[in-house]
Amino acid sequence: MRLIRELRGLLKHGRALGTINLFSSKSQIAEEVAKLLDLKAQQAPAEDAAANQKFTLKTPKGTRDYSPEQMALRLNVFNKIISVFKKHGAETIDTPVFELKEVLTGKYGEDSKLIYDLKDQGGEILSLRYDLTVPFARYLAMNKISNIKRYHIAKVYRRDNPSISRGRYREFYQCDFDIAGTYDPMIPDAECIKIIAEILDVMQVTPFVVKVNHRLLLDGMFEACGVPKSNFRAICSAVDKLDKSPWEEVKKEMVEEKGLSEDVADKIGNYVKLNGQLELVDKLLLDENLSKNKCAVEGLESIKLLLKYCEIFDISNKVSFDLSLARGLDYYTGVIYEAVLLGDDIAVGSVAGGGRYDNLVGMFDGKNKQVPCVGVSIGVERLFAVMEQRLQAANRKTRTTEVDVYVCTAQKNLVEERLKLCNELWDNEFKVEFSYKKNPKLLAQLQYCEENSIPYALILGESEVKSGIVKLRNVTTREELEVKRGNLAEVLRQKLGELNCNGTVPT
Amino acid sequence: MRLIRELRGLLKHGRALGTINLFSSKSQIAEEVAKLLDLKAQQAPAEDAAANQKFTLKTPKGTRDYSPEQMALRLNVFNKIISVFKKHGAETIDTPVFELKEVLTGKYGEDSKLIYDLKDQGGEILSLRYDLTVPFARYLAMNKISNIKRYHIAKVYRRDNPSISRGRYREFYQCDFDIAGTYDPMIPDAECIKIIAEILDVMQVTPFVVKVNHRLLLDGMFEACGVPKSNFRAICSAVDKLDKSPWEEVKKEMVEEKGLSEDVADKIGNYVKLNGQLELVDKLLLDENLSKNKCAVEGLESIKLLLKYCEIFDISNKVSFDLSLARGLDYYTGVIYEAVLLGDDIAVGSVAGGGRYDNLVGMFDGKNKQVPCVGVSIGVERLFAVMEQRLQAANRKTRTTEVDVYVCTAQKNLVEERLKLCNELWDNEFKVEFSYKKNPKLLAQLQYCEENSIPYALILGESEVKSGIVKLRNVTTREELEVKRGNLAEVLRQKLGELNCNGTVPT
Structure with a gap:
């Protein structure tokens, strides 16, 4: 390490003076340094690993991880929004998370300073997308598409100083629906507003205007x-x-x-x-x-x-x-x-917005050919915040898996029998979990079911294995029922069907 | 502009010489430069917008847009994979697209040179994620999670020189399933392999080993x-x-x-x-x-x-x-x-892989606390390529929307009646499209239905409006049926149900 530092110093020094004594040419020094850096790179993993333990473990400023609970909520919100988009015949597209910097330049006015740039590592000058509208316009111009109705749900990036307590981040989802094409006045525009109203209705965030x-x-x-x-x-x-x-x-x-x-x-x-x-x-x-x-x-x-x-x-x-x-x-x-x-209890303000932008696509077209567009962006992050507040207020837990049944054992040395039963159930398209311990305790297994809102447990013991039956336990009511292995899939399907009808399976 | 360059040069020069003549202090110069740069920033949009039309319109090297057809295929593949993950009780999480550079350092050996760095814009030094495994390990250590079973589908970034013809990109999806926790040997490991087998079976890419x-x-x-x-x-x-x-x-x-x-x-x-x-x-x-x-x-x-x-x-x-x-x-x-x-016609090679990594989480923990992990990464980009080849070979079109019915008109001046009918159908949860032209031609409307595989068209004329009926047309068979407006939702629901049962609705 010291040698590298010395060589670097020497190289700098040599450059500054314009003369070099130790080596015959700059390129020779550069070569030596490159070799040493290579050597360093090979040793790096071990060194760096040790160093890792010193820095604070965090996500970058203004960003966050999404836990399983948060993801379950988010996917639920997205699915509701997507089904409205689909009701109106939308397709979906995706674009890269970064664009040539030139694509973004001059589209956002004063806010351009909030764009994340990538480091110039040789090659193109790139920036992270700032919204989904400009990439959409670039996509239309590049592919000479003159009409499309599409939605796009993806993360965008703004180097803002967001108030995270108010649910604003540097990395956040946008959820856009746009109609591109030359049509008669206000018809697609009105549909966009209809879509906003449908989404806010389906999300039950009324009243709104x-x-x-x-x-x-x-x-x-x-x-x-x-x-x-x-x-x-x-x-x-x-x-x-x-x-x-x-x-x-x-x-x-x-x-x-x-x-x-x-x-x-x-x-x-x-x-x-x-x-x-x-x-x-x-x-x-x-x-x-x-x-x-x-x-x-x-x-x-x-x-x-x-x-x-x-x-x-x-x-x-x-x-x-x-x-x-x-x-x-x-x-x-x-x-x-x-x-x-308009609800006075939730101060989230704007939850959707948009409008008509008839000149943006033309900015990307060599011949300035315009494709009129109108669109709407749903403020999903704010909707997430509202939903999270509601869940908290109701003290309700979000289920993060969809497991139907947990395969348990009350006795030791039945791991292979459990795996066999799981396999039968997977083959019948059930959603099944089991303990990864060889000899788990029954209480721990049943507790797992309760904590994870798994509706049914199947309990295997040696006697059950011998007589070809299995105990089916309703985790909530604790009722138990003996079922023949041959009938298990059918009985289980029926029981799960009943639960779904009664709405007692947490979702 | 020239003034800025001159001032910058002066500032540099002043620094180099260590003396300044024109202004009394460095800070004063810096201030003047800052003012001029602000001025420039305000003028930038107009200048840059004009410049835009000159550069080649493209996505960054090694990246691509996904068209509606490609997205429909991808979402279909993801859904199939996700349902297998869910069968095995997995939750999902998400992490930011970038991490503190230190998090990634020393985890990828020689490949570290392929990491995308963000430009230092003041603040933290960031890099785009290179895979989903290291962020997962960081997530576990940071949140002190000692067991979880999660899947994560997201894009990762590698500054490789990929052979795009072979379906390799710099931005691509990874699709990971991992089991973290201290368990008995080979039980979760075997489940990972079972999951690979189930996914490749459900994707019908057999034979495989x-x-x-x-x-x-x-x-x-x-x-x-x-x-x-x-x-x-x-x-x-x-x-x-x-x-x-x-x-x-x-x-x-x-x-x-x-x-x-x-x-x-x-x-x-x-x-x-x-x-x-x-x-x-x-x-x-x-x-x-x-x-x-x-x-x-x-x-x-x-x-x-x-x-x-x-x-x-x-x-x-x-x-x-x-x-x-x-x-x-x-x-x-x-x-x-x-x-x-193993199919000799498709030379895609590896489509899934993984293994056990018991020491990675400990690299992020201050006390080197280990969380044993085992996981699998599905090579979805290769699966996409296989599916695309198949669709091409079969000359089959992917449907990109789910529209049930298209509201048409055979006569002029019925735009309001069409909107009214659409609204009735949306309220009844049908997926409906209509022409955004005020007076579209019937042929164009019916052609649209055929091109987009929309199963039913509803045709409105003045006489229909007057007598409170509507013509329901099966787009494929061209059979027409007159239906009372009051019965429309019911009849349409039944017709669509029949189509789904017969499997004649393209999906």
Whole structure:
């Protein structure tokens, strides 16, 4: 080790001075160092293993492991969401966890600084995906796909300083559904909102409201209020803070940081406090300022059509046209929406959001060919948090396996008989566990069943083996029944069927 | 931009000289540079967006997107594998895609150079996971878990130069099942082999053989043949190549690269060509050299017990004790196994493998507390490749959605009626699609059904709307039936049930 350090020092020194005395050339030194490093690499495992015990054992900042209980809950949530996506005919795709850095550059505005970069190890410059929308747009452009309806559930990465206590992480799941294609106005957009409503219904996180707004209306409103065009995005991002901050603070930001006149800010203030249904659209279509603005009128007409479709989809009572909704991301071009939970006990805020982005795919196409898109992202991490809180409150345990039956023994030296019985049951497609100890205690085995909510235990003793029977025990009621081996599969299937019907099998 | 470069140059220069003339202090310069960089960041999106159209659109080297067809196939394979894991009582966990670099260091021997590192962006030094086993061991040690049976399906990352034509990638799925805990010998080990056999059976990739061997037997054999202890790993890794290279080449590597005498190599050669069943174990237990070696005898006795359990599990005919099996990874300590497909048409080789690693968890524990583990990794990427080849050969299309019925119209101006009907069907839990065009052509709608294997179409016209009926069309047979709206859900449920029973719905 010391030799390597010396050689490295020498190499540095030689470089700095531009002259080398000990070896005849830099390349020769480099070669020697490489050899020694190779040697070191070969010895590394043992050395490093010893070193390992010194560092703190943890997952990287802002990340976490998911325990079996958490995974069971998550898979349950995903399955419910996926079944809604499938009801609406969605396919699924997957993309790599990293992209060429260039793919992500310039898509996220100020947030680009939160992108995780990979180290340049020779080759391409890569970054971890920041969301699933930009990779989706890249996928469409790269494969020249002009229409698709797909969902994508995967982890994304943001080097934020998240408040983990509030359920925010640097690695987290996104759960997206998007419709790409050139279609008639507001039809796919309305289906996206329908999907949000169905998912929140099936997750039983009611009451909720889906706020809707339109980028064109926002732009038109800004224009009508006298905001300079160059300032639209900055003012939009100020409006976006209205869900967390009172108007006075947002106004202060507009005036003091973003240079609006107080008068212009107040005009905006009068609009962004409005929310309602179709009647509000009609009222604004008659508004003195907005009715003269082409963008605003186009936005309002779009919202009107969207609300009509929402009525047909029977979700009007869950949708609110809200002029304060802005959404941060740069790429939205049309309708935007966001679902918020209204229960006062759970302060999770937004649980789904999305909108129309008609220009993103074109950014990846050499000929700037556009593929209009509209989509929704379900805030699954927040839904997980709600579900976890509920489980805790109900003091209910999540079952993490689906084992039907546990093969036990009351006596010693029956390991082979137990394995044989397990094998018979596996061959009959039962879900079976048994103790990996050669001579386990019966009490320990039965306790295992209770702790893991396994509904049935099969108990084998020498006499049972001899007479070709087995004891079937209902773990909850402790009732026992002797069953002939030949009938076991049938009896067990029947018993499990009964449990499922009664709903007494924990799920 | 030029100013930034100049300032940077100046800063560098100032540092190098140790004196600064233009500004009074280094910190002042740094401040100015920071301001300019901020300015640049704010301008970046627009600049970069324009640049985007110039680069080649691709996924990073060695990675790929998964299309809906590929995903449908993959999810199908995963579901089959997961149901086998669940039959054996496994839970599932998840871990972050990256780990502290220290966690991975020293676990993979020479392959450590293939680890993807993240860029140091301030904070922790991170690497992408290389497999699921080391994160699993870290998870156990960190959470002080002394027994668990878990599966984990996730992507792992290796900066290899993979032959993509042979289905190898830098980002690929691993699919692991492991049993951690202190148990009696060979019981969980045998269950792992049973699981491999069940999975390959359910995937219908027969015939296959699961080769088994034991690290202690390998070490004992090397010792008995006269290999110096310090050379065990190197010789083991040479033996590992026997699945791809003939003995003569491996021998050459042993003698010429790894310094064995020809005599010693030949002795090894005589052993590694052996494979068989229990009778081979008994023969080797009487072998003059091996019977004197403690390690070898212990390994042989273990294999004997394992083969006995395999017999009980009814998989003897699929298991072969094979002295040439070595497996590359450093962390194995006991039984090792590997499943190989035998079909001569598909040259995929190993499709599953694993073994016992009793010392890995202890490497993460401050007090070196061990948690013995045994596990299996299913080579899902190879299974995917086999399935894809089969689908191609059979010229069969994979269905990527599960849509039951498509709501069509034969006339114009019925978009609202279609949405209404869709909504009724969604509320009744049917999977429904419809055209997003306001006035689509009937032929186009029916073609869509055929292309996407949607079994039923519902056709609405003005007269149907008026009389409260709808035309139900079987897309395959083209039979049509008029159904009252009030009875629609019931009739449709029945029709779909019949299709499922007949197995005529493509899945």
